[in-house]
Amino acid sequence: MADAFHIEVLKPGLATSVQDKGRQGYYHLGIPPSGALDQYALAAANLLVGNAEDAAVLECTLLGPELLFHRAALIAVTGATMAPKIDGKPMPCNTALAVPAGSRLSFEFVSAGARACLAVAGGIDVPVVLGSRSTYTLGAIGGHEGRRLKAGDKLAIGQPSPRARAGRELPLDLAAHCPKTQTLRVLPGLYDHRLEPESAATFYQDAWTVTSEADRIGYRYKQGRALRFRGREQPFGAGADPSNIVDACYPIGSIQVPAGVEPIILHRDAVSGGGYAMIGTVISADMDKVGQMQPNQSARFEKVTLEQALAARREHHARYDRLRQALSG
Numbered sequence: 086m087a088d089a090f091h092i093e094v095l096k097p098g099l100a101t102s103v104q105d106k107g108r109q110g111y112y113h114l115g116i117p118p119s120g121a122l123d124q125y126a127l128a129a130a131n132l133l134v135g136n137a138e139d140a141a142v143l144e145c146t147l148l149g150p151e152l153l154f155h156r157a158a159l160i161a162v163t164g165a166t167m168a169p170k171i172d173g174k175p176m177p178c179n180t181a182l183a184v185p186a187g188s189r190l191s192f193e194f195v196s197a198g199a200r201a202c203l204a205v206a207g208g209i210d211v212p213v214v215l216g217s218r219s220t221y222t223l224g225a226i227g228g229h230e231g232r233r234l235k236a237g238d239k240l241a242i243g244q245p246s247p248r249a250r251a252g253r254e255l256p257l258d259l260a261a262h263c264p265k266t267q268t269l270r271v272l273p274g275l276y277d278h279r280l281e282p283e284s285a286a287t288f289y290q291d292a293w294t295v296t297s298e299a300d301r302i303g304y305r306y307k308q309g310r311a312l313r314f315r316g317r318e319q320p321f322g323a324g325a326d327p328s329n330i331v332d333a334c335y336p337i338g339s340i341q342v343p344a345g346v347e348p349i350i351l352h353r354d355a356v357s358g359g360g361y362a363m364i365g366t367v368i369s370a371d372m373d374k375v376g377q378m379q380p381n382q383s384a385r386f387e388k389v390t391l392e393q394a395l396a397a398r399r400e401h402h403a404r405y406d407r408l409r410q411a412l413s414g
Contacts, residue, residue, distance in 0.1 A: 090239040091156045092205070095189070097235050098150035100300070103209050103228035104202075106139035108217035112357045118337065119219040119227065119353055122200055122301060122376025126164030128405065129255055130204035132412040133161035133181045135248030140208030141218035143234070145201045147379070149192025150234060157186045158242060159206035159249050164261050165198030165377060179255035181206075198263030198377040206245035221354060223302070256411050259404070263377045266292075267384045269350075269367050272394050274339060276330060276362035284312040284345070288364065292383045293348060301354040304375055305347050306384065312345035314362070324360055334358045338367040338375075340386075350375055368394040370401035 094101075106127065107120025121127035121144050128138040143150070149167050162169045162178045169176045170191045176182050178201075184190060195201070211218050211229050220228025229238055277285060291309035298305040314327035322331040326344055335341075335351055341361035342348045350367055352375060367375060368389065378384065389397070 091154065091158060091242040092240040093153040093155060094150060094234050094236055094238040094240070095153055096151035096191075097233065097238070098145055098192075099148035100146040101150045101234045102144055102220040102222070102232075103141050103211050103234075104144040104219045105141040105217055107219050107353060108215045108227070111215055115357050116215065116224060116226075117221065117354050117357065119221040119301075120217065121202055121219075122353055123164045123202065123261070123373040125373050125405070125408075126200070126202040126261055129179070129259070129261075129408055129412075130161045130163040130202040131208075132408065133163070133179070133253050133255060134159050134204050134206040135246040135250070136204060136206060136208050138409075140204065140243075141211060142205075142209060143203040145192065145203055147195055147199055149195075149201065149203075151189060151191045154184045154186060154188050154190060156242075158184045159245065159251060160184055160190070161204050162192075163202050163204075163255065165195050165201040165263060166261075167195045167198075167201040168193040169203075179260050181249075181251050181253040183251040195379075198261060199379045200376055205242050206249035207243035210241040210243045223354060253412065259408050259411055261377070265379075265382045267374050267378060267382070268387050269371050269374060269384050270389045270394065270397060271340065271365040271367055271386045272389060272391060274363040274365040275333070277364045279314050279328075279330075279362045280364060281313040281315055284310075284314075285364075288312060288348075289386050289388050292385055294383050295378050295380050296347065297380045299378065299380055301352055303352055303355055304350045304378065306349075307347050309348070312342050312364075314345055328362050329360050330362045332358055332360045333363070335363065336366055338369065338372050339363040340365045340367065352376065368397055370394075370397040
C-alpha cells in the first residue's frame, strides 16, 4: 500500500523549517512576514525544480536534516554550500537532482554560508496560514505544526510541474556567494541623531563579529566599540537606558543597540515594534547576506543614501530577472 506522504524526517538537523516567500499584511498586528532568510536562494531552488518562485521549501540551518523519500522526487539545494548526499553519495548544489523512491537524503557539513534552501518539485505541501506556508515559531503558526521539524515528521509534496526535469543547473555567476566577511549597506535610521557624533562615526568604522545569538529573529554583533547615546531627560514612556525611546515600529533590517553595546539586526521573525532606538536599517538588497552569516564571521556597515539604496534594489531585482531568464526553460 502506497504511503500517503512523500518524505519522512529521520533527523531534523539543527533548525530546519518550512519556509516560502513569507506572509504579508499582518505586521501591524504583530505577525512578522517570516519566510526564507535568503529570498534569492528560495527563488533559485524553486526555479531549478520547476516550481513557482514562492513555493514552500525546507530552510536548513548550519546542519542539514536526514530525510527518507518514500516516493521518487526532484530536488535542488541552493544558498549555503551544504552539499546533499543521496544514499551517501555526494551530489552538487545548485542542480536539479533526481531522488529515487526509498532513498535517504543527507547533507555534508556546511562549508560556506549558514542557510540552504531545499526545494522539492511540487513544493512542501503544508496548510496555508494567513496567505503563506512559512513557519513562525514564536507564534506557532504556519509550516509543519507551527514549529521546526523533528524526527518522525512526515511531509507531503504537491504535484510537480511539467517543467520539472533533472539536470538543470544554476549558472555559476548566479549562484550564492557567502564570504566570511560581509559589507552591509545601511540607511541611517530615524534615531541615529541620538548617538554622540563620535559613536555615529565609529559604528561604520569598526568590524563587528556575529555572536552565537543569531537566528531568524535577529542577528547580534559584538567586538566593535561601544556606542554612546546623547544624554537627555528620558521622555514619559521611554525606559531608563539611554538607548530607549517611546515605543516605535521596527522595519525588517532595522538596527538597535541596547545599552550601546551589541548591535542587533532584526530579521524576518522579529517583533514589529518596541522601545529601542533604531540607528539605521540594512537595505533590502543586503538582507539575504545577513541570513547567510555564521557565528564569529565579521561585517562592516557602510552608510548609504536613499538614492544608493534604491539603485541597489534595482540591481538586486535585475539579478532576479537574469535568474528567471536562465532557468525559464
